[in-house]
Each structure stands twice: as C-alpha cells, then as structure tokens.
Amino acid sequence: MKIITVTGYKGGCGKSMTAIHVATYLSGQGDVVLVDGDPNRTAIAWSERGHLPFLVADERKAMKVVQGRDYIVIDTPARPDSSDLKELADGADLLILPTTPDVVSLGPMLQTANDLGTATYRALLTIVPPRPSHEGETMWAELSENGIPVFRTMIRRAAGFQKAALAGVPISALSGRDRLGWLDYEALGKEILEVLSYE
Numbered sequence: 001m002k003i004i005t006v007t008g009y010k011g012g013c014g015k016s017m018t019a020i021h022v023a024t025y026l027s028g029q030g031d032v033v034l035v036d037g038d039p040n041r042t043a044i045a046w047s048e049r050g051h052l053p054f055l056v057a058d059e060r061k062a063m064k065v066v067q068g069r070d071y072i073v074i075d076t077p078a079r080p081d082s083s084d085l086k087e088l089a090d091g092a093d094l095l096i097l098p099t100t101p102d103v104v105s106l107g108p109m110l111q112t113a114n115d116l117g118t119a120t121y122r123a124l125l126t127i128v129p130p131r132p133s134h135e136g137e138t139m140w141a142e143l144s145e146n147g148i149p150v151f152r153t154m155i156r157r158a159a160g161f162q163k164a165a166l167a168g169v170p171i172s173a174l175s176g177r178d179r180l181g182w183l184d185y186e187a188l189g190k191e192i193l194e195v196l197s198y199e
C-alpha cells in the first residue's frame, strides 16, 4: 500500500484537482481510495455530481475503507502548520505540494521545504498559464535553484478542468480540446510511479 498526500500552505492552488487526477491515474494501476480531508469536501461533492473511477471517502470514515488498497490518495486543507506538515510527511510515502507559478508562492514554498527537511516530497506547478507566458518555467527554475525537488511535469491552466468539475468526472472522460489537461496528469502519474518505485 502506498500513501500519497496532497498538501501545501496556500489555498486554491489545485490540491483537490491534483488529488482527484492522481487518483484517476492510479486507478488504472490498482485499487485506489481518495480520502477527502478538504473541509469543502471538494472530491466528495465532485463524485456526487457524476462519477469518479475510484472510491472517495470522508476522512472520518477512512479507516473502514483503506484496508487492502493499493493506493491511498489524501486531500488536505490548506495551511497546515509546520508540525502538521511533518506529521503528514511521516504518514505518507510521498507528499505532493501543488503551487501556482507566481512570486508570492515562492516564499511559502521555500518555507515548506525547510520545514520538511528530508521527507519525500515534490513540488508541483499547477494552473500554469499558456504561452507566451513563461511563468511556469521561471518558477520551475527558481525552485530547482533553491534545491526544491519539483516534478518535471507542470499542470496547464485549462478550461477543461472546470467542465470536468461541473460534470463530476475526471478530465480524462472529456473529449477533444477539453481533454488536453489530462496529458499533464498522465505524465505526472508516471513520475509518481517512478518516485514510489525507489522509495
């Protein structure tokens, strides 16, 4: 059983989006449960609007359903303090820290990395604006230069994600241009399996 926790100091940076789509990717690899610890219950509401290809459980009921699963993906609220963050890291095989590519996010991310020490974590750039913007690459380079492990894959900003949310399905269930964002989470999923394989 592998536990993947999605967390970070900032709200609205794509944590729930990432938890849902990482769980979608992993559901092609094994038996997955997404534990919804977001106070807005984003993933539960999403699955109730439509259908997700994995079980979504309220964090208060998680103990009953995690037994024997291949992957547990945990969505969390924003702003854990530094001791919460260490607890989350200790309880997971991999911590994913989504961040948007803007200067105000850099400081909190450096602080988070500092709090995490040697835990297994990766930053993930999300809601990355399309070209001609270079904000994604610029932030990626900035994080790398500061010694922060960052997934090579960045998640593009795309309207398909909102459409998927409305329909209550993963973006992989959409077609045409609306589905393009899936390519990013698919590439991310492969990177995650790599990281977990040498954990």
Ligand SMILES: Nc1ncnc2c1ncn2[C@@H]1O[C@H](COP(=O)(O)OP(=O)(O)OP(=O)(O)O)[C@@H](O)[C@H]1O
Pocket: 010, 011, 012, 013, 014, 015, 016, 017, 018, 038, 040, 042, 076, 077, 078, 126, 127, 128, 155, 156, 157, 158, 159, 161, 162, 165, 181
């Ligand atoms: N790649 C993306 N492209 C476009 N919109 C996105 C993308 N990722 C997330 N969003 C949108 O941004 C908003 C915040 O995303 P999400 O709910 O995943 O963030 P969060 O970090 O879980 O927020 P919170 O801290 O409130 O739990 C949502 O409206 C979501 O639909």
Ligand SMILES: [Mg+2]
Pocket: 015, 016, 017, 038, 040, 042, 076
């Ligand atoms: Mg959320």
